[in-house]
Amino acid sequence: MPDVMQVTCLKAGLYTSIQDEGRMGVQDQGIPFSGALDKSSMHIANQLVGNPLNSPVLEMTMFGPILSFENSGQIAITGANMKATLNGVSIESYKTIDIEKGDRLEFHDTVFGCRTYLAIGGEWLVPQWLGSYSALPSLIESKVLPSKIKDGYTFRINTGERIAPSRIPVNQQPIYSECYIIRVVTGPEFSQFDIDVIQSFFEQIFIVDADSNRMGYRLKGVLSNYKSSGEEISSGITIGTVQLNNAGSPIILMADAQTTGGYPRIANVVTEDLEIVAQMKPKDELKFMLISLEGL
């Protein structure tokens, strides 16, 4: 028997939003891709509660929300460890957890990793726009569609029968670090840079700036001898495009980024490594490694 469960976000946390696969195919209207930044974590969470893998989830950032459940159901938590507690008792990630009426789920801060995903079993009764449940990126306004979640936000889920609980073995769970090597392929403007700029791009260790979000990761560090050649003619951007601003600092563009830009695009993060970038938080370190498309 399907039952409707109401979920209330008592406290929203630092940046919590509903995300799914995002909106592919509307970028010609200037609409960002959106969607969960760490797709594998989203898929695993959905799998653990028996939902289709592309069902919406809550994406939480660095400091999570406090939620209350007004009916019974099932949840699963994946991604960065936010030291979740259910009614004050610690619960494990990467496993199916039964929820009872009146339960209170509390997330805290992350030590390693940046984003945590919460799947809730059943059909999410939340508004859809252009084929996706993902929150609107910050520069689109709507009275009907949700952007990021605010304190007191409630949503409903059509819960079904509980499924047999399962878990992901510890040796198959991701381990997060504070420094990474990120694989890239050359970007459209790669060949117009001098060799010492390219060398410095691959030799430097960059630090994730505090001003990083779902639109982009700003990196601290300036390429040596970088001279801006003035603006390019505005052109398309994909998720993972690394552009250099006028000062010579790289920015990795993420799912909520604008669809076009005028800065030179030196490289592109490979799709597989995007979910690693998604788990990096301010002050984490990274180095780029060039690979060839054929090597993928």
Place this chain on the structure above:
Amino acid sequence: MEIQPFGDSAIIVTFEKVISEEVNQKVISLYEALKVQKGISYLIPAYNSLTIGYDIENWKFVTISDLVKVTINGTPKLSSTSERKVYSIPVCYEKPFDLDSLEVCEQIDLTKEELIQMHTGQVFRVYMLGFVAGFAYMGSLPEHLACKRKATPRLRVPKGSVGLAGLQTGIYPTEAPGGWQIIGQTPLNMFDPNRGQTSLLAPGDYVKFRAIGLEEFKIIQLKIETEIFEMEEAYA
């Protein structure tokens, strides 16, 4: 023309590195032809380039780049006699909307009347949408209207603001940060997520601005709120 891989799941086709209607038409023709193609996940037409996202499960760079070459060769060129749709966009160039008109007029040595005359006197092409959802980059402006962006960008440019930057003119579809010189405001909803056609303008469309007073601005606003406003369009 150059075809390059763009990351591991997209390619970018770049035509001549200039901003012109002729080059942009090549982009739009290819965009229209690929829109109906299966296996393409997204398209981003810009001034002189088309970004083509594809499904990596089914496509490889080589196959998609061959498809693009075949499509370009098989796409008929735009004939000069084809009709173009011109949207009339009402703009109030008066206070309080003309935030930077004084600065612009000083910079390019024109009176405000001349500025309005030049901005409303010619049909502009929509080259691309980008920056924020539904932001139309239009041009090209007469050389005389070319002005620099603001030294310090505004944190909040009001929704509907009409701006100038270099040889381009554009409309902010929503309140957003930005450095364009603002000379007026349109009461139209350039982008509405609740509308079937979210963006009023599409790449390849044409636009002519029409100067309106404060009174008419308010009337149009009211008509839009009550959903009785009808867009003016003509073929030229």
